[in-house]
Amino acid sequence: MKALTICQPYSELILLGEKPIENREWVTTYRGQLMIHAGKSKAWMSAHAFRRFPELPYGAIVGVATLVACLELTAHSWPSEYEHLHQHPHANGRFCWILINVKRLSKPVPCRGAQSLWTVPLDVQPAVHEQLKLVAGP
Numbered sequence: 001m002k003a004l005t006i007c008q009p010y011s012e013l014i015l016l017g018e019k020p021i022e023n024r025e026w027v028t029t030y031r032g033q034l035m036i037h038a039g040k041s042k043a044w045m046s047a048h049a050f051r052r053f054p055e056l057p058y059g060a061i062v063g064v065a066t067l068v069a070c071l072e073l074t075a076h077s078w079p080s081e082y083e084h085l086h087q088h089p090h091a092n093g094r095f096c097w098i099l100i101n102v103k104r105l106s107k108p109v110p111c112r113g114a115q116s117l118w119t120v121p122l123d124v125q126p127a128v129h130e131q132l133k134l135v136a137g138p
Contacts, residue, residue: 001128003035003120005113008056009049011038013090015063015104021085023093028070028117034099035120035128036063037113060108061120061128065099072096105131 006014006022013019014036040059071078073096078086082098085091109127111120120128 001033001035001120001125002030002117003037003061003111003113004117005037005039005115007039007041007044008058009045009053011036011062012053012056014065014099014102017102019090020099020102021088021090021093022097022099023073023090023095024097025094026116027072027095028067028097030117031067031069034065034067034117035061036065036102037111038062038108039113057108059113060110061105061124062108063102063104064128064132065102067097068100069098070095071098103132107131 004022010019010022014022038057038060042058045053069079069082071082073091073094077083085096085098105128109124109131111124
């Protein structure tokens with residue numbers, strides 16, 4: 001399964017449903033389920049973010065989402081089903097990756113991240129898949 005490393009607090013905001021868009025400087029044609037990896041860097045954590053989220057996981061897979069679109073921010077219009085996100089406060093990168101069906105793992109799974117889209121190591125996947133079964137229910 002593919003994964004995307006996202007620095008905190010942005011991976012947390014995605015899991016909370018506050019950030020349905022991930023901003024990137026590059027386009028992707030990939031669509032489908034994507035593991036959300038919270039990166040190790042704290043460079044994006046403001047004083048406000050540290051106060052709001054004093055105990056965030058770093059260097060771990062924290063959830064999954066479905067990537068359904070990759071839209072250029074400067075486009076005059078977006079497809080109608082995503083147009084409401086065009087002016088979203090988190091729509092600020094060159095390309096806006098639209099994420100739906102976000103699910104948080106109950107326990108972060110430690111894992112080394114990578115740049116770009118990357119494949120989760122085979123020895124890590126079972127721990128994530130087991131939690132996904134629990135999140136999805138019977």
